[in-house]
Amino acid sequence: MHKPEGHTARLFDDRCLTLDSGAQLSPVSVGYELYGTLNETRSNAVLICHALTGDQYVASTHPITGKPGWWERLIGPGKLIDTNKYFVICSNVLGGCLGTTGPWQENPATGTPWGLDFPVITIRDMVRVQAELLDHLGVGELFMVVGGSMGGMQVLEWLTTYPERLHSSIVLASAARHTAQNIAFHEVGRQAVMADPNWHSGAYYDKDSKPDKGLSVARMTAHITYLSEDALTKKFGRNLQAREAVSFGFDADFQVESYLRHQGSAFVDRFDANSYLYITRAMDYLDIARRYDGRLADAFKAAAHVRCCVISFSSDWLYPTSENKSIAHAMNAAGVRVSFAEIESPHGHDAFLLDEPEMDQMLAGFVSAAALSRGLVS
Amino acid sequence: MSDTLSDTLSNTQRNARNDTRSDTLRADLKLIADLIDPGKRVLDVGCGDGALLDYLVTEKQVDGRGLEISQQGVNACVAKGLFVIQGDADNDLSEYPDDSFDYVVLSKTLQAVYRPRDVLLNLLRIGKRAVVTIPNFAQWRVRLSLLRRGRMPVTKELDKTWYNTDNIHFCTILDLFDLIESEGLTVKEFVPHNKMGKKLNMNRTRANWVADQALFLLEK
Numbered sequence: 001m002h003k004p005e006g007h008t009a010r011l012f013d014d015r016c017l018t019l020d021s022g023a024q025l026s027p028v029s030v031g032y033e034l035y036g037t038l039n040e041t042r043s044n045a046v047l048i049c050h051a052l053t054g055d056q057y058v059a060s061t062h063p064i065t066g067k068p069g070w071w072e073r074l075i076g077p078g079k080l081i082d083t084n085k086y087f088v089i090c091s092n093v094l095g096g097c098l099g100t101t102g103p104w105q106e107n108p109a110t111g112t113p114w115g116l117d118f119p120v121i122t123i124r125d126m127v128r129v130q131a132e133l134l135d136h137l138g139v140g141e142l143f144m145v146v147g148g149s150m151g152g153m154q155v156l157e158w159l160t161t162y163p164e165r166l167h168s169s170i171v172l173a174s175a176a177r178h179t180a181q182n183i184a185f186h187e188v189g190r191q192a193v194m195a196d197p198n199w200h201s202g203a204y205y206d207k208d209s210k211p212d213k214g215l216s217v218a219r220m221t222a223h224i225t226y227l228s229e230d231a232l233t234k235k236f237g238r239n240l241q242a243r244e245a246v247s248f249g250f251d252a253d254f255q256v257e258s259y260l261r262h263q264g265s266a267f268v269d270r271f272d273a274n275s276y277l278y279i280t281r282a283m284d285y286l287d288i289a290r291r292y293d294g295r296l297a298d299a300f301k302a303a304a305h306v307r308c309c310v311i312s313f314s315s316d317w318l319y320p321t322s323e324n325k326s327i328a329h330a331m332n333a334a335g336v337r338v339s340f341a342e343i344e345s346p347h348g349h350d351a352f353l354l355d356e357p358e359m360d361q362m363l364a365g366f367v368s369a370a371a372l373s374r375g376l377v378s
Numbered sequence: 379m380s381d382t383l384s385d386t387l388s389n390t391q392r393n394a395r396n397d398t399r400s401d402t403l404r405a406d407l408k409l410i411a412d413l414i415d416p417g418k419r420v421l422d423v424g425c426g427d428g429a430l431l432d433y434l435v436t437e438k439q440v441d442g443r444g445l446e447i448s449q450q451g452v453n454a455c456v457a458k459g460l461f462v463i464q465g466d467a468d469n470d471l472s473e474y475p476d477d478s479f480d481y482v483v484l485s486k487t488l489q490a491v492y493r494p495r496d497v498l499l500n501l502l503r504i505g506k507r508a509v510v511t512i513p514n515f516a517q518w519r520v521r522l523s524l525l526r527r528g529r530m531p532v533t534k535e536l537d538k539t540w541y542n543t544d545n546i547h548f549c550t551i552l553d554l555f556d557l558i559e560s561e562g563l564t565v566k567e568f569v570p571h572n573k574m575g576k577k578l579n580m581n582r583t584r585a586n587w588v589a590d591q592a593l594f595l596l597e598k
Contacts, residue, residue, distance in 0.1 A: 297475075307461075309456070325463075325465070328463055329463070329470075329473040329474075332443070332463060332473075332474070333473075333474070333475045333478070335478075337443075337461040338461055338463070339452065339455070339456050339460075339461050339462050339463065340462075340463045340464055340465075341449055341452045341453075341464040342464055343449070344449070358449050358453065361453045361457075362449075362452065362453045362456050364457075365453055365454075365456040365457030365458075366456050368457070369456065369457065369458065369459030370459075372459065373459065
């Protein structure tokens with residue numbers, strides 16, 4: 001889709017990336033951003049894993065929207081993850097649309113965009129590509145891997161797949177599997193995309209119009225799941241949008257409608273509809289315990305040396321406390337050193353991106369204690 | 379219950395646990411620490427701000443974990459580099475595997491849980507040994523207060539009224555001995571002490587009159 005400014009690495013050139021599906025990809029390009037400097041002992045690298053519609057612009061201006069990085073609140077010089085101390089890496093996930101190989105990219109076999117010929121990917125496939133990027137950057141062990149929501153799922157797969165490369169990890173508002181409800185909401189989003197006549201079974205890249213309407217509805221649906229009922233009520237209530245009375249029509253009478261329409265239409269400018277299909281599918285396929293005969297604890301047995309921090313938010317009904325706490329208990333049962341808390345917040349799932357002082361305090365304590373144990377501070 | 383009791387307890391607990399320096403570990407926590415062998419795996423249930431765990435990790439090189447309900451306590455523990463899960467004895471102990479710890483510590487919390495018997499049995503399912511301390515509701519001042527006033531005691535140590543105390547299952551030293559024996563558990567150490575943490579060298583019957591608190595080291 002877009003080929004923005006920023007770093008791009010070409011990986012898996014001389015050998016294939018073998019995906020969980022069995023399909024193979026070669027080469028794989030990865031869009032990424034770097035902040036801070038790798039120290040001499042190469043021990044200060046922090047990988048940030050982004051969420052479903054996030055990207056590598058975690059702490060710098062987005063090239064399309066012009067908005068600040070999505071986690072500049074926590075990452076940057078002097079911030080909680082201080083780029084004066086740490087070398088921060090953030091890459092666009094496999095299947096994404098900001099420089100990393102995905103359905104928008106040209107299929108080397110045909111010379112046209114992959115579309116639906118792109119193989120279905122998993123969260124673990126995304127992590128395999130990140131590991132290869134670290135090799136490319138000369139980073140062996142990560143001081144820390146951090147992610148919220150789908151980013152947290154990647155952190156969990158880091159713990160199952162490359163535990164030996166980790167010193168510590170943070171998982172926020174996440175899950176080790178998608179529930180029926182999670183899958184259901186994603187399916188509504190995908191069906192909205194597929195119902196758009198401009199979708200053309202995924203082969204829309206050479207057309208004048210993209211399936212913007214469908215993608216926009218998908219985003220609107222998903223956005224509701226990121227907020228709590230309380231948050232919506234507090235923010236909008238039944239307030240009317242720039243009018244004194246309802247119009248007895250189907251305009252956006254209510255502020256909440258106007259807000260969602262805006263969320264939807266802004267989203268299509270920066271996201272590819274097919275990428276949305278593939279990434280939501282990857283999340284639906286996540287069920288880590290299933291690979292370990294249903295015992296999630298067994299997934300973390302090789303990660304007993306990793307310091308872990310898991311956080312949920314009280315009003316998050318997308319990936320609720322119960323899911324996050326079961327991850328923490330599974331880690332604990334595997335002997336992993338883990339801290340867990342449910343932060344009281346009215347902001348729903350999106351709380352992990354927002355100003356939550358209790359979360360900040362816990363994270364600050366965790367990061368500084370981890371840095372001390374890694375010998376990064378005296 | 380006892381208000382007093384409960385309040386005192388929570389106050390002392392808070393005060394003591396605010397003190398993170400190992401050389402000034404609160405006396406009753408020191409009694410617990412003295413029973414724990416170096417290098418073992420320890421779970422502190424209701425670990426507060428982690429004063430005891432921090433001491434055990436620093437001074438005795440234990441592999442320590444905590445369970446704590448308050449966010450403030452969790453954050454304090456995490457900042458010390460400790461590992462703690464937010465939760466409580468009633469709801470979360472069942473998530474811990476059998477025999478995953480050498481010691482499980484439950485300090486002045488048994489009287490505040492919904493199901494003390496289940497919690498006690500869980501401690502010894504999870505750990506080889508359990509260290510349990512309780513406030514003694516049969517201490518003579520408490521008895522005298524009840525006798526004279528005919529109301530649930532509210533003292534300096536128990537400064538909350540019956541309807542707003544967290545302590546919903548107060549017991550006496552003899553009560554706990556009864557439960558321990560009826561469950562076929564073994565008391566390896568019995569350390570009655572006053573509220574300053576000073577050991578009182580006496581048998582259970584006399585301790586039941588005199589001791590403010592008592593510590594039990596239990597095995598299956």
